[in-house]
Amino acid sequence: MLTLGIVNTYDKIKIHEAHYRSIARAAPIAYAFGFNLALFDFPFKMSAEELMNFVKDKTTIGGSGKYLAELFGTGRFFVFDLPEKGFQPQFGSPVVTTSHPYKKKEIALPALVEQITRKRSFLFLIGLGHKGLPSDLFEMAQYHLDITSKGVSLETCTAIGAVPAIISGRLAGISRQSI
Numbered sequence: 001m002l003t004l005g006i007v008n009t010y011d012k013i014k015i016h017e018a019h020y021r022s023i024a025r026a027a028p029i030a031y032a033f034g035f036n037l038a039l040f041d042f043p044f045k046m047s048a049e050e051l052m053n054f055v056k057d058k059t060t061i062g063g064s065g066k067y068l069a070e071l072f073g074t075g076r077f078f079v080f081d082l083p084e085k086g087f088q089p090q091f092g093s094p095v096v097t098t099s100h101p102y103k104k105k106e107i108a109l110p111a112l113v114e115q116i117t118r119k120r121s122f123l124f125l126i127g128l129g130h131k132g133l134p135s136d137l138f139e140m141a142q143y144h145l146d147i148t149s150k151g152v153s154l155e156t157c158t159a160i161g162a163v164p165a166i167i168s169g170r171l172a173g174i175s176r177q178s179i
Contacts, residue, residue: 010129033164041082092121101144
């Protein structure tokens with residue numbers, strides 16, 4: 001199982017357009033590439049179903065919430081507070097996506113893809129907000145991944161698209177080689 005995890009670092013109290021627009025942008029990406037979508041620390045005090053309906057009413061992005069509804073309907077959309085001691089184990093190993101991975105936790109894309117082909121589950125964490133991911137998540141996560149392999153920092157929505165697309169592309173390349 002692969003999960004795209006969006007961590008809110010934008011505003012933890014007030015709901016902003018950036019919150020629901022990022023959800024609406026992430027849903028079709030997660031859906032298209034077979035990822036689950038998990039939100040962490042968003043200022044919505046709603047269930048996943050209530051949040052899905054809220055986002056559908058607020059934006060036309062992502063087919064007016066069509067893909068968010070698809071994810072929810074298949075049990076692939078989740079809403080959580082930010083865990084203090086560790087992420088939910090059903091999502092597998094947490095992976096911080098960063099342009100500055102810690103050397104001791106860095107995982108190269110080929111090694112990650114190899115583990116995925118062995119049916120390991122991963123939660124790819126992307127920060128929403130100019131602060132990026134909180135430093136404690138860098139310590140908590142088992143792995144750090146620079147999706148560019150070049151130390152290039154990506155804006156949130158760019159990372160939301162790049163991480164699943166590149167991983168899925170690599171997996172598809174492996175599938176074609178084994179045929």
